[in-house]
Amino acid sequence: MNATVVRLTARSLLGRRRLLVLLALPAVLLALCIAIRLLAGSDEKLAVGLLSTFALGTVVPLLALIAGTGAIGPEIDDGSIVYLLSKPLSRPAIVHSKLAVASATVVALAAVPTLVAGLVLTGTADRVALGFAVAAAVAGVTYCALFLLLAVVTRNAVVIGLLYALIWETVVGGFIPGAQALSVQQWSLTLAERIVGDRAEPLGLTAAVSLGTGVPLLAVLLVASTWFAGRRLRTLRISESA
Amino acid sequence: MSELVLQQVSRWFGNVVAVNDVTMTIGPGVTGLLGPNGAGKSTLIHLMAGFLAPSAGTVTLDGAPVWRNEQIYRRIGLVPEREAMYDVVTGWQFVLANARLHRLPDPEDAARRALATVEMTPVQDRDITTYSKGMKQRIKMATALVHDPPVLLLDEPFNGMDPRQRLQLIDLLHAMGAQGRTVLFSSHILEEVERLAGSIQVMVAGRHAASGDFRQIRRLMTERPHQYTVRSSDDRALASLIIADPSASGVRVVAGPGPGLASGTGDAPPGGGLHVEATDHARFVRLLPRAAAHHGIRLYDVVPADESLESVFSYLVAR
Numbered sequence: 001m002n003a004t005v006v007r008l009t010a011r012s013l014l015g016r017r018r019l020l021v022l023l024a025l026p027a028v029l030l031a032l033c034i035a036i037r038l039l040a041g042s043d044e045k046l047a048v049g050l051l052s053t054f055a056l057g058t059v060v061p062l063l064a065l066i067a068g069t070g071a072i073g074p075e076i077d078d079g080s081i082v083y084l085l086s087k088p089l090s091r092p093a094i095v096h097s098k099l100a101v102a103s104a105t106v107v108a109l110a111a112v113p114t115l116v117a118g119l120v121l122t123g124t125a126d127r128v129a130l131g132f133a134v135a136a137a138v139a140g141v142t143y144c145a146l147f148l149l150l151a152v153v154t155r156n157a158v159v160i161g162l163l164y165a166l167i168w169e170t171v172v173g174g175f176i177p178g179a180q181a182l183s184v185q186q187w188s189l190t191l192a193e194r195i196v197g198d199r200a201e202p203l204g205l206t207a208a209v210s211l212g213t214g215v216p217l218l219a220v221l222l223v224a225s226t227w228f229a230g231r232r233l234r235t236l237r238i239s240e241s242a
Numbered sequence: 243m244s245e246l247v248l249q250q251v252s253r254w255f256g257n258v259v260a261v262n263d264v265t266m267t268i269g270p271g272v273t274g275l276l277g278p279n280g281a282g283k284s285t286l287i288h289l290m291a292g293f294l295a296p297s298a299g300t301v302t303l304d305g306a307p308v309w310r311n312e313q314i315y316r317r318i319g320l321v322p323e324r325e326a327m328y329d330v331v332t333g334w335q336f337v338l339a340n341a342r343l344h345r346l347p348d349p350e351d352a353a354r355r356a357l358a359t360v361e362m363t364p365v366q367d368r369d370i371t372t373y374s375k376g377m378k379q380r381i382k383m384a385t386a387l388v389h390d391p392p393v394l395l396l397d398e399p400f401n402g403m404d405p406r407q408r409l410q411l412i413d414l415l416h417a418m419g420a421q422g423r424t425v426l427f428s429s430h431i432l433e434e435v436e437r438l439a440g441s442i443q444v445m446v447a448g449r450h451a452a453s454g455d456f457r458q459i460r461r462l463m464t465e466r467p468h469q470y471t472v473r474s475s476d477d478r479a480l481a482s483l484i485i486a487d488p489s490a491s492g493v494r495v496v497a498g499p500g501p502g503l504a505s506g507t508g509d510a511p512p513g514g515g516l517h518v519e520a521t522d523h524a525r526f527v528r529l530l531p532r533a534a535a536h537h538g539i540r541l542y543d544v545v546p547a548d549e550s551l552e553s554v555f556s557y558l559v560a561r
Binding site: 002003004005007008011012015075078079080082083084085086087088089090091234235236237238 | 288291293294295310312313314315316318319320322324326327328330331339340342343344345385
């Protein structure tokens, strides 16, 4: 980790209008939850549905996609990454710093709003809010690592990330249950399931894999993506054309 | 005193050979890397800066390989060609961030000195987005100088600069070279290189075409045969006049379109023209108009051919 890389990354990621765009998604989530609470009262089943599809299934991956690719992609595209690469810094340290900024962004703008949304919808009942907040934080960090790697590997990181997060996890996963075994969303859902405990099943909170599978897979993906991104950054080709 | 050594370095991208078997040594003082656009200068600088792996050969700085060796950046300052920076910050913040990235013991002092060297202190608190092209170039220069490196690599540093800024940069690089630093800059403009560089490396089409001091290179360039395509009202008569003079070593008559295909105006050139290989280019360009005028031959076109290595040289000399 390098404090200067963190500062520069935070500045370009959260600078100016970018932050407003990033704030839009959690704002929609919270507005939706407040409206539902006012119109439908406290309904845990509805809350679980909303938090798993919209908070964990949409807000978290989208924000992680913007933050994860945005933490490094634009610099690679415009060539300014050369100012980091022409320094005696270890390449993994650059990746770790960027991942830290992206992860903090997603935790602040997706996991914390998920906690608030859960509290608005269900209060503290059955620890639904806590469960989803933890799942959102863990999923967010893992997605960030994955999307950061994508941004180092390909110029089309945003498109590929969108295809994965929305098409694979949501659509394909919906039709072909087997696809859910390879889904960050499902892996992290095991954490929510465990935290909610016995009440999870009656509330319709069931992950496609078990906790013993989901958590190690999350850890492996996080570590492998980060490691590989650092490795690829060492041999990154900087485009010459302006 | 540092020395960059390239040994039989090649770099290809797929089927395209960008740098072809280049061996050169860049020592202290100012060296100009000269060549037309697309000659492989940027690729070569990226290879020297450790941003590209050589497909073959080795690049070393004082004996240490530069590829996959982050430690060399303690001794290299790089001024990239592209303009993009972290431009949401001020010049001061950006140069300071670069000093911190180098983990210098006193980053503030280093940033202050670098900004003073490039004379950007008065505007250091403005956002980089508000800078002119020349100011951005000088900020880039400051980031490269902030850790006081013995080696300075500059990719097309004069692009977009006005004449005054050019002179300033030339003075600055002169001073750097005089301090015993190894300064290498690339350029496609001969006069820049002429004014600044003590020694020159010429790249043409990925190959290391020549090296040495400026006068040697210029002689090498002017002594090479130059090729021209000439079209006139009487190609064959002109050909005999040209070959009669020692300035040309060869003339070839190009088959032109038949009379039916010639365009309608009276001035239309009847033939396909001549290919002339001139050994004494200065004499040839004086001879041609005189000889033509003397024999009543009209010249329609005199064009230096520009595919060959030789013509690239003549283009460079003509600049």
